[in-house]
Amino acid sequence: MHGILFLALEDFLEARLGEGAWNRALQAANLDDQEFEPDRYYPDSLAMDLFELSARQLKQPLTQTLELFGQHMSPGLVTMGRSMGILQKDWKTLDILEHLQSHVLAPFANIESGVMPPDIRTYRLKHGEVAVAYVSRRKLCALLKGIIRGMGLFFQEPIAFKEHVCMLQEAPLCRMSIFLDDPFFLRYVDIEREFGTVHSRISEITFYNSFQGVPFSDLGLVLRYSKEEVLVQVPPMQLHTMKEEKQTFLSLPHLPQGLKALIREVDGVQGFASLVNIRLTDGAVGCRRFLRVAPDKPMPVSMKLGKRLFRGMILNISGGGVRVLLEKGCRLPEVLLFEPVTVDFSLPLKYVELDDTIVLGPVPMALEGNILDVSPMDGSMAMRIVFSALARRDSLIMEQYSTKMHDDAMEALQAKVASARNAK
Numbered sequence: 001m002h003g004i005l006f007l008a009l010e011d012f013l014e015a016r017l018g019e020g021a022w023n024r025a026l027q028a029a030n031l032d033d034q035e036f037e038p039d040r041y042y043p044d045s046l047a048m049d050l051f052e053l054s055a056r057q058l059k060q061p062l063t064q065t066l067e068l069f070g071q072h073m074s075p076g077l078v079t080m081g082r083s084m085g086i087l088q089k090d091w092k093t094l095d096i097l098e099h100l101q102s103h104v105l106a107p108f109a110n111i112e113s114g115v116m117p118p119d120i121r122t123y124r125l126k127h128g129e130v131a132v133a134y135v136s137r138r139k140l141c142a143l144l145k146g147i148i149r150g151m152g153l154f155f156q157e158p159i160a161f162k163e164h165v166c167m168l169q170e171a172p173l174c175r176m177s178i179f180l181d182d183p184f185f186l187r188y189v190d191i192e193r194e195f196g197t198v199h200s201r202i203s204e205i206t207f208y209n210s211f212q213g214v215p216f217s218d219l220g221l222v223l224r225y226s227k228e229e230v231l232v233q234v235p236p237m238q239l240h241t242m243k244e245e246k247q248t249f250l251s252l253p254h255l256p257q258g259l260k261a262l263i264r265e266v267d268g269v270q271g272f273a274s275l276v277n278i279r280l281t282d283g284a285v286g287c288r289r290f291l292r293v294a295p296d297k298p299m300p301v302s303m304k305l306g307k308r309l310f311r312g313m314i315l316n317i318s319g320g321g322v323r324v325l326l327e328k329g330c331r332l333p334e335v336l337l338f339e340p341v342t343v344d345f346s347l348p349l350k351y352v353e354l355d356d357t358i359v360l361g362p363v364p365m366a367l368e369g370n371i372l373d374v375s376p377m378d379g380s381m382a383m384r385i386v387f388s389a390l391a392r393r394d395s396l397i398m399e400q401y402s403t404k405m406h407d408d409a410m411e412a413l414q415a416k417v418a419s420a421r422n423a424k
């Protein structure tokens with residue numbers, strides 16, 4: 001273990017217990033005259049003994065002592081890191097964590113004498129979150145947490161932990177996620193960093209919009225970006241849907257989470273759109289298995305929950321499920337998650353083709369499903385239902401309905417784009 005950790009421990013003990021505490025710990029460890037140099041390495045067992053003795057002196061469990069020690073050490077590590085030039089001046093907790101292995105701990109390795117830096121792997125999931133895997137056989141995860149907590153206090157950031165697994169509970173490694181517990185930062189996108197990555201790799205972004213209740217998506221390129229705004233080039237039809245919706249969802253190839261942006265301006269001649277207010281969404285976008293459409297005319301629906309009957313209007317529907325706005329004043333019982341439900345509605349199709357037969361519409365449907373959630377909406381309640389696997393007949397009908405909705409929307413969109421082009 002590196003000498004600076006012993007010097008830091010001396011400082012910590014004396015700060016907590018007063019002068020002489022360090023010497024008492026050294027005596028108890030039979031190390032009376034031991035001096036520690038800030039540029040030498042010492043056996044790990046020495047450090048572990050001194051951690052145990054410190055815990056005993058402080059009358060605290062070892063993990064608690066290590067956390068407090070880490071927290072105490074943080075400001076000193078930042079000062080030292082800055083003066084060594086391994087920490088950039090504007091780095092805060094998550095930036096330091098992001099560069100921990102490559103920039104911060106690597107300079108302390110001394111491969112010739114067999115000293116390797118601690119194995120702490122970090123991955124920046126997004127601006128406000130870093131995933132950490134700690135694999136060291138020293139099992140000092142409490143120290144790691146303490147240092148991170150201390151960094152948060154030092155930089156006055158609302159640092160929080162999501163702990164997934166821990167070595168102290170028999171796991172082979174510790175894995176946790178460190179995040180800024182602030183709704184603004186959880187959705188914050190570092191535009192220069194993320195769009196700079198896409199721009200430098202000349203990769204394409206996928207845009208997701210909808211038109212007449214039908215989803216449309218296409219690829220685009222980043223032309224320019226600043227701290228607040230991104231200029232993208234997008235094919236005409238997608239550009240039109242973006243202009244109508246005044247917003248877009250997008251996924252960048254290197255980001256696991258999707259983004260949402262407002263459209264500030266569209267240049268239909270050049271095929272450009274400028275995106276502002278770019279924020280993270282709750283998860284990935286564009287991963288739906290089924291085409292989800294919103295009916296163009298009101299589509300009544302009734303739902304049977306045991307012996308009770310509820311009515312409402314379909315907000316959107318796919319082969320995977322449906323979202324319903326319940327009738328005003330509809331009194332829901334204490335609805336349990338995943339309660340089974342039968343959904344009855346009628347699809348406004350002129351006809352459907354079922355193998356060799358043609359069935360005239362409108363087509364009645366009765367699908368089984370389960371309630372996913374219920375939430376307040378427009379003075380009433382909206383209910384999401386996931387369908388159980390559809391029978392072949394139902395799945396063919398749903399497919400034909402989505403295709404028809406898609407074709408109608410595509411035709412209307414093409415007509416709009418053509419008339420905009422002719423108007424120029």
Ligand code: HEM
Pocket residue numbers: 001002004005077078080081082087093096097100104105108116117118119120136137138139140141143144145147148151
């Ligand atoms: C968020 C920031 C940091 C965290 C979470 C962190 C965490 C840790 C942990 C858990 C250890 C002991 C791990 C083990 O050996 O298994 C450690 C050791 C060490 N850290 Fe950090 N550290 C941070 C920042 C820094 C900075 C800024 C410096 C230096 C300027 C630094 C220097 C060291 C050194 C020298 C050791 C001892 C390495 C050895 O003996 O092999 N750390 N750190």
